[in-house]
Amino acid sequence: MNGPVGDRAVVVGGSISGTLAARVLSDFYREVIVVERDKVVGVRDSRRGTPHADHAHGLHAHGCMILEELFPGILDEMRRARFPMGDLGEQHWYFNGERFRAARTGLPTVTTQRPVLEDYIRGKVVARPGVTFLERTELTGLEATPCRGRVTGVRLRSAAAEAVDEFSLGADLVVDTCGRGSRTPVWLEQLGYERPPEDRMAIGLAYVTRLYRSPKSLNGAQFLTCLASRTNPRGAVFGRAGDDTYYLSLTGILGDHPPVDPDGYLEFCRSLPTAEVYERIRGATPLTDPIAFHVPASVRRRYERLSRFPERLLVLGDAVCSLNPSYSQGMTVAAMEVMALRAHLGRGTDPSSQAFVRDVGRIINRPWFLSTTRDLQHTGGKGVRALAARLGNAYVTRLHGAAPHDSAATDALIRVAGLSDPPTTLIRPRVVLAALKRQGLRDPGCQAPQ
Incomplete structure (x- = not known):
């Protein structure tokens, strides 16, 4: 690239998606401003905008x-x-009480x-030339050309409770990474476009x-993970947070939720x-009270299906698709x-918004299929896809049955779950x-590693 693509890019949302987007944009725009409702620079604790941050997360493989x-x-x-x-293959993976054989x-x-x-x-991104985090500021709307064909900036205001005055910030490119709470469908409608259809x-x-706090390594x-299955739908992730500090996230679906009282929490763990998992926390010193987070549905906004979309506006991360977080794919x-964004910008011009959202849709196809296919075993979905999912789940269940005895099965499952292999x-x-070596399956449904 001979020079910058543009003068200013604005990223709305300062979590992992927005931060990585800012990193890429800093190679192509003279100025990158990340707009964030919360204080985020130098913050290593959970905050209002990320209520799920206290729970188990993993950045795996790809x-x-x-x-x-x-x-x-x-x-x-x-x-x-x-x-x-x-x-990833050397962690403690359990399915129906059996531990996978480790595979290098x-x-x-990173967990x-x-x-x-x-x-x-x-910290690495904010140190890059031209990158600024505009904290405690919220988006109130988009600005566009008179014909509404191109976004030209954003309207903002202070996130302070008493703030009412708005101000405008022009931009050559606006990137929405606001997560599940993204209001881009609303902004599109206000600009005369259709809202994207949704899959749920x-x-x-x-x-x-x-x-x-526990001395037990x-x-x-x-980390160790107890994977949910049809016969054992309760799950858990126990992972190292520091030298002798560990987190335990218990999971339950369709109303079978872990209790938040300490005694009930332990009994759920024992079940x-x-x-x-229970042996790891028995006798350990609790550092926090149990804290809950609820996810009613996985949601995919189908921006790639819109016939019209304004230029210079991009959407990515959970703002497009919020997957079941149990699978640690988000x-x-x-x-x-973000790497698709980098490829578009590498052509030396502002990215085509419609071309980009189509590429994002293609990226999402695989993890969405993997996630929702596994979830169908619990929800009792009907129809052709449910039949195909049951057949696929039955085969993968054989692999889960083989994984405690054959590292090749572990390796294959981990590579697909880590989004490294199709x-x-x-x-x-x-x-x-x-898979064929395993007989006498105990569970007709399955769930691949998170």
Whole structure:
């Protein structure tokens, strides 16, 4: 590229999606302004805009490799800084009470608490020339040309309770990374466009998380996961947050939610098909009370299906698609979308909004299919797709049954779950052979690693 694509890009939302988008935009615009409702720079705790940040998160496999590409050497830096990191296939994966045989996949995973990871990345981005975080400021609307064909900026105001005055900020490009609460459908309607159609998968998911201090290590691993299945729909993630600090996120769906009272929380933990989770916290010192977060549905906004879309406006991350967080795909999918943005900008001109949202739609197709197909086993969905999902789930269940005995099955499952390999790799001869060795399936439904 011979010069910048434009003078100013505005990113709305300062979480992981917005921060990574700002990193990419800083290579192509003289000025990048990240508008964020909360105070975020230097903040390593959960905040109002990210109520889910206290719960288990993971940046797995493909997402880690993208992070390394955007910030060369960052994974080694994080290891030296004692971030919880390791090989995704060498963690403690449990399904129906059986632990997968470890597989050295070469795929990295980072499972530190989300606010800590965000702060670490944000610190690198805010130090880049031309990048500014405009904190405690909220978006009130979009500005556009008289014909409404191109967005020209944003309307903002202070997030202080008494603030009423708005001000305008011009931009060559506006990127919405506001997450589930994105109001882009409203702004589009105000500009004379249609709202995007939505796909929804009701899951009735609840996380309840508690932080512990425990001297018990995971013998080289940084987390253990009890995967939900049809016969055992309760799940858990127990992960290292610091040298002797661990978080435990219990999950339940469709109303079977973990209690928030300490005794009920322990009993829910004891009910898991894997005793190791309960053994890890029995006798450990609680550092926080149990805290809950509810996700009623996975939602996908189909911007790629709109026949008209204003130029110089892009949407990515959870603002487009908020997946079931049990599968830990959200941050990785956002990173993949940011790399698509980089590819569009690399052509030397402002990206075509419609072309970009179509590319984002293609990126989402695979994780959305994986996530909703697994969820169909719990929701009792009917129809042709549900039949195909049941057949696919039955086969993957064989792989789950094989994984405690065959590292090839573990490797295949982990690579697909980490979004490094497509689902078609699960039918490679070596993997099929591992599945066929397993007989007497105990569970007709399955759920792949998070």
